[in-house]
Amino acid sequence: MKAVVYTQYGPPEVAKLSEVPKPMPKDNEVLIKVHATTVNRTDCGFRSAEYFIVRFFAGLLRPKQQILGCEFAGLIESVGSKVTEYKAGDRVFGYNDQTFGGHAEYLVMPQNGTMATIPEGMSFTEAAPITEGAHYALCNIRAAKIGKGTKVLINGATGAIGSSAVQIAKHLGAEVTAVCRTQNLELVKSLGADEIIDYTRQDFTKLNTRFDVIFDAVGKSSFGKCKPLLVEKGIYMSTELGYMSQNPFLALITPILGGKKILFPIPTTSKKDILFLKELVEKGEFKPVIDRKYPLEQIVEAYRYVETGMKTGNVVILIASGNN
Numbered sequence: 001m002k003a004v005v006y007t008q009y010g011p012p013e014v015a016k017l018s019e020v021p022k023p024m025p026k027d028n029e030v031l032i033k034v035h036a037t038t039v040n041r042t043d044c045g046f047r048s049a050e051y052f053i054v055r056f057f058a059g060l061l062r063p064k065q066q067i068l069g070c071e072f073a074g075l076i077e078s079v080g081s082k083v084t085e086y087k088a089g090d091r092v093f094g095y096n097d098q099t100f101g102g103h104a105e106y107l108v109m110p111q112n113g114t115m116a117t118i119p120e121g122m123s124f125t126e127a128a129p130i131t132e133g134a135h136y137a138l139c140n141i142r143a144a145k146i147g148k149g150t151k152v153l154i155n156g157a158t159g160a161i162g163s164s165a166v167q168i169a170k171h172l173g174a175e176v177t178a179v180c181r182t183q184n185l186e187l188v189k190s191l192g193a194d195e196i197i198d199y200t201r202q203d204f205t206k207l208n209t210r211f212d213v214i215f216d217a218v219g220k221s222s223f224g225k226c227k228p229l230l231v232e233k234g235i236y237m238s239t240e241l242g243y244m245s246q247n248p249f250l251a252l253i254t255p256i257l258g259g260k261k262i263l264f265p266i267p268t269t270s271k272k273d274i275l276f277l278k279e280l281v282e283k284g285e286f287k288p289v290i291d292r293k294y295p296l297e298q299i300v301e302a303y304r305y306v307e308t309g310m311k312t313g314n315v316v317i318l319i320a321s322g323n324n
C-alpha cells in the first residue's frame with residue numbers, strides 16, 4: 001500500500017511517499033481503508049521532535065511509529081475474528097496518537113479504540129478533522145470546568161483547537177469572547193462567539209472586561225499579561241509551554257497559592273470523548289472548520305502550510321476517492 005513514512009525526525013521533507021506492506025488486523029482489530037486524514041500540529045510535533053520531550057514517547061533517536069496521521073476517516077474493509085462492534089462496510093472516524101497510521105491507504109485499529117461510526121450524511125473529508133483540535137479543546141474546557149454562564153476568552157479562535165473550543169464552550173452554555181484577525185470575523189461569528197476581538201486592531205490583554213477563564217489556544221500570550229483580566233480565582237490556560245516552559249511550572253505552583261491560577265492539563269482522549277463529539281456533530285452544534293485539502297502525494301506541501309501557524313481550522317489529506 002501507499003503510505004507516507006518518516007524514518008528520522010526533521011523538516012517536512014523527511015515525510016516520504018513509499019510502498020509498505022498492508023497491515024493485517026489481529027483478532028480484536030479492524031482494517032480500515034483510509035479515505036481522508038489530516039496534517040495537524042500533533043503530526044508536526046511528532047515529525048519534527050522540536051520539543052525534545054516528544055522523543056520520550058516517540059523514540060529517543062528515531063521514530064518508532066514511522067507512519068504519522070493521528071486522525072482518520074474511512075471504510076472498514078475487514079474485521080478480526082473477535083470483533084463484534086463493527087462490520088465490513090462501516091464508515092468510521094477516529095483519533096490515534098499512540099500508533100498513528102492515518103497517512104496511509106490502510107490502518108488497523110482495535111475495536112475498542114478511540115473511534116466511532118461517522119454521523120449520518122457526513123463525508124469522509126468532513127469527518128476526518130473532528131477529533132484532533134476538539135480533544136485538546138475538550139481537555140482544557142473540562143479542566144477549567146467551563147459551563148453555563150462561564151465568561152471565557154479564547155485566543156486563536158480560528159485554529160483547530162480554538163475553533164473547536166468556541167463551539168464546545170457555546171454548547172456548554174459559556175459566554176464566549178473570541179480573538180481572531182479581520183478576515184476571520186465572520187467565520188468566528190458563525191461558530192457562535194458572543195463577542196469578537198480583531199487582534200490586528202485591538203490587543204485583547206488591554207481589555208477592561210474580566211473573565212473567569214482565558215484559554216490561549218495558540219499560545220501567543222502569557223499568564224503575566226492575562227492575569228489583570230481574570231476575576232479573583234480566574235484560570236489561564238495555554239496550548240504552548242510559554243517562555244522558559246513557565247506554563248507547566250506555574251500550573252504546579254499557582255493552584256496551591258489559592259488566587260488566579262494556570263492549568264496545564266495533560267491531554268487524553270477516550271472512546272467516550274469521541275462519542276461525545278459525534279453527538280455534538282449530529283446535533284449540529286459542532287462542525288470542524290476545513291481550510292485546505294491536499295492529495296497524499298502533496299503531504300510535504302501540507303506540512304509546510306500547517307507549520308506557517310496560520311491555517312484556519314484543519315488541513316485535510318485525501319487518500320481514497322469516493323464520498324470525499
Ligand SMILES: NC(=O)c1ccc[n+]([C@@H]2O[C@H](COP(=O)([O-])OP(=O)(O)OC[C@H]3O[C@@H](n4cnc5c(N)ncnc54)[C@H](OP(=O)(O)O)[C@@H]3O)[C@@H](O)[C@H]2O)c1
Nearest residue numbers: 041042045156158159160161180181218239309310311312
Ligand atoms: N506539539 C504538539 O504536539 C502540539 C499539538 C497540538 C497543538 N499544539 C499547539 O497548539 C496550538 C494550537 O494548535 P492549532 O492546530 O489549533 O493551531 P493552528 O490551527 O495552527 O492555529 C492557526 C490559527 O492561529 C491564529 N493565530 C496566529 N497568530 C495569532 C495571534 N498572534 N493571535 C491570535 N491568533 C493567532 C490564526 O488565526 P487568524 O487567521 O484569525 O489570525 C490561525 O487561524 C499551537 O500553538 C500548536 O503548536 C502543539
